[in-house]
Amino acid sequence: MAQGTPVRHEPYPAPHEGSRADCIPWCLGPTRDYAAWAGCVSAAAGDCSIKDGATSIRKLGYSPNPVAQALSSGSTQVIGLIVPDIGNPFWAVYASAIEAAAHLQGLDVLRCSATSDSTAFFLSHLEEMKVRGILLATDLPDEDRAVAKSLSTRLVQLSSHRPLDGTVSIASDLYQGARQATYHLRSLGHARIAFLGDLSGDDPRLAGWSDTLGVSLQAPGLAFQAEFTMRGGLEAMRSILAAPETPTAVFASSDAIAIGALHAIREARLDVPAHISLISLDDSPEAAFALPGITSVRQPVEDMARDAIAALLDEQHLEARLHMYPMTLVQRSSTASPAN
Structure with missing residues (x-):
């Protein structure tokens, strides 16, 4: 040689x-x-x-490997993002907005899709990786709150209505968003409006729907439990259509639920909005491209993403408390006055 x-x-x-x-x-x-x-x-x-x-x-x-560099420098230009379900249309859009805002600051984003059982693991793992900060988009179970409080890494919560003491929490005003959605249906002449979403806890969307209609949270035949997935919306809407009296309108707690509900309505050979009007929250691209386009109340993800990154980098940017952002109604073809 x-x-x-x-x-x-x-x-x-x-x-x-x-x-x-x-x-x-x-x-x-x-x-x-x-x-x-x-x-x-x-x-x-x-x-x-x-x-x-x-x-x-x-x-x-x-x-260069940014994580390896952290071993000598003590920190990285990487931030962690923990979301409940990256397959959900809304969280995919929100994560993209966060990445865009982070890249403007020279930061990379490491996404983690967590269940309630794995949130504490990801919090600890990201701290071990010496990330610059952590954005947490899942509500913390009581048993995991101690883990979050013990972190030395800066933490900003997203969409949390139970903020940790001493942390910044950024969230859309889901209560007012639900009221906007329900009021829109009422203004079209609907009186029997069903709710699809979480019935198990203190969900502001359920409270907004209930307060606007003036009905009990346990109103029979109107409130239906639905997971925040398309399949959850499909199964809940099938239950509505099997009930003795069908509502003239449905308020879905998310676009994913609404898309599943739309499929169930078509499956029953009914039309939206001729037979049932449909409205949702989030305003993800899937809502705009559904057929018909789904009327939705938009979460201001770009504004929230920018403030989340700024709050992560600068402790003085936002006060350590819950910050609520207003939502905006985007009207499309899925809502109309009842036929009769």
Whole structure:
């Protein structure tokens, strides 16, 4: 072998001749071989300059690992984002807005899709990775709140209506959003308006619907439990359509629920809005591109994302409390006056 030729070690197969990989050694031999390959002047002695080192870095296609850099610097330019379900249309849009706002500040975002059982694990894991800060978009169970309070990493909560003491929490005003949605249906002449969403806890969407209609939270035949997924909306809407008296309008707590409900209505050979009007919260792209387009109350994700990143980087940007953002009605073709 000629002096200065990089050494290839078996059992790894050599790349095809002429390929780009053929230019990059998998395992370099003695220092002088590496020096010659890098283009050093005094290759025999392995005496590389900084300029020569830069040449070899370009040849290797090396790029720094931000997590590895954190081991020496004590922090990274990476932030953690914990969301409940990245497959949900709303959280996908929100995560993209957060990434856009973070990139403007020179930050990368590490997404974690967490269940209620794994939130504490991700909080601890992100702190071990020495991320710059953590955005938490899941409500914390009581048993995990102690873990969150013990973090030395800065934490900002998103869409939390139970903020931790001493933390910034950023959320849409879901109560007022639900009132807007329900009032819109009432203004069209609907009196029997069903609710699809979470009936188990203190959900502001349920309270907004109930207060606007002046009905009990346990109103028979009107409030239906639905998971915040398309399948959840499909199954809940099937239950509504199987009831003795069908409502003339439905308020779905999210676009994902509404899309599932729309499928169930079509499955029953009914029309939206001729037979049933449909409205939701979030205003994700899926709502706009549904057929018909779903009237929805928009969450201001871009504004919330910008403030979340700013609050993560600057403790003085927002006071440590819950900050509520107004929502906006976006009217489309899924709502109309009742036929009769």
